Amino acid sequence: MTVLPMGRAVMVLGAGRLSTQDFPDVSPGAGDAVVDVSYGGVCGSDVHYWQRGEVGESVLADPMVLGHEVVGTVRTAAADGSGPAAGTPVAVHPAQTCGECPRCREGRDNLCPHLRYLGSAARRPHTHGGFAERLLVPGHRLVPVPAGLPLRTAALAEPASVARHALTRMTALAGGVRGRHVLVTGAGPIGLLVVALAHLEGAAAVTVTDLHPQPLAVARRVGATGTLTAGEPLPQVDVAFESSGAPVAVATALGALLPGGTLVQVGQLPGDGVAGPWHLTVPRELTFAGSSRFAGGMAETLATIAAHPALFAPIVSAEYTVDEAEEALAVASRPERSSKVLLRFGTP
Structure with a gap:
């Protein structure tokens, strides 16, 4: 039923x-x-x-x-x-x-x-x-x-279960977020929940990007250690969660990953595909994976x-x-x- x-x-x-x-x-x-x-x-x-x-x-x-x-x-x-x-x-x-x-x-x-x-x-x-x-x-x-x-x-x-599943995917693919520098692109509800859960799981640092100041202010309240307006230079990070669904954010997250880094895509991407710096995935041995519901x-x-x-x-x-x-x-x-x-x- x-x-x-x-x-x-x-x-x-x-x-x-x-x-x-x-x-x-x-x-x-x-x-x-x-x-x-x-x-x-x-x-x-x-x-x-x-x-x-x-x-x-x-x-x-x-x-x-x-x-x-x-x-x-x-x-x-x-x-x-x-x-x-x-x-x-x-x-x-x-x-x-x-x-x-x-x-x-x-x-x-x-x-x-x-x-x-x-x-x-x-x-x-x-x-x-x-x-x-x-x-x-x-x-x-x-x-x-x-x-x-x-x-x-x-x-x-x-x-929050959607966000938790994304962190579970990261654990399976890269060993999790504990002790690592985490990037979250997009501070909508899912992104904010990823921030809170990454904070609770012991991330060493959580950097969050967004277009607007208000969601970034909320991100700081729920565990972000650093916030940046989209377009500002990013630190190099171990792992990243892309939650905005914006193609430019995918490119940004890929570019911020250190060699051996992993990007979990949580935001829904456009149906006509996404262009980005995919050439970085080979020399840096980057991992890109989706997370659905x-x-x-x-x-x-x-x-x-x-x-x-x-x-x-x-x-x-x-x-x-x-x-x-x-x-x-x-x-x-x-x-x-x-x-x-x-x-x-x-x-x-």
Whole structure:
């Protein structure tokens, strides 16, 4: 069973067209829970569907409920005991996978060819997202939020899991970030979460670049030891994470790597390809690798956030009501004035 929106939901109808619609309540099956949604984080993909009607190769063909960064409280527990009890604060895992293909069996379910992600137009019918008052959710896709962690901060669970997966990729490829000089290009929400996690993992230094002063100021609050405006000369670094998705940032990151360095690409790059100083990869023996979404659950990520809530809280920059959804997406589209923007459902 997939996730189904219930109650009032935020929908994108086409490029530049946002609306709300009421969805009927659905009786849960034995393995389904009902969640009262508290917060939904606005992702760049939500903004792109609203602005352009597409995200890369995923083109909006029908109206779709947005949102894949969702936290709330279990209203009705799954009758078969497959999920948390009623009253439990939870994060909703956004991915539906087959569990049977070679990638799923390897523990790389983020690469499942049958994957469906909340709020995605990659397949038709589209997969409705979680920007709704209530959700019908398979119980096994609910991850309990640690006691004492505010749901406003727990709303970072999905993007923080994406950032954590990028660091896991770096560990597999290059031994991790501990004791190393790390470069992060782009101080959007994912970049900021990479900064915080690299700081916690013992990076010797974390240098962050961005076009705007406000996200760089947030970067300093969450663990950056140095910040630079894009275009300024960079130090030579051991490893780099490119989170902006800008082709020029890829070139910048490659040029900053010391011999033997590794670049993990987290930001979505343009579909028509990227030109850059790829000639450097041979004499310097550089490694370039992608990082897509995240594999496994979110429990470890939530535990990390709960252990350091003051470090992660500054990444949430604003929250808006459902009635202010269009304003929320507009603010989220302006990185010079926002980091992670939340939609609030119900009572905080």
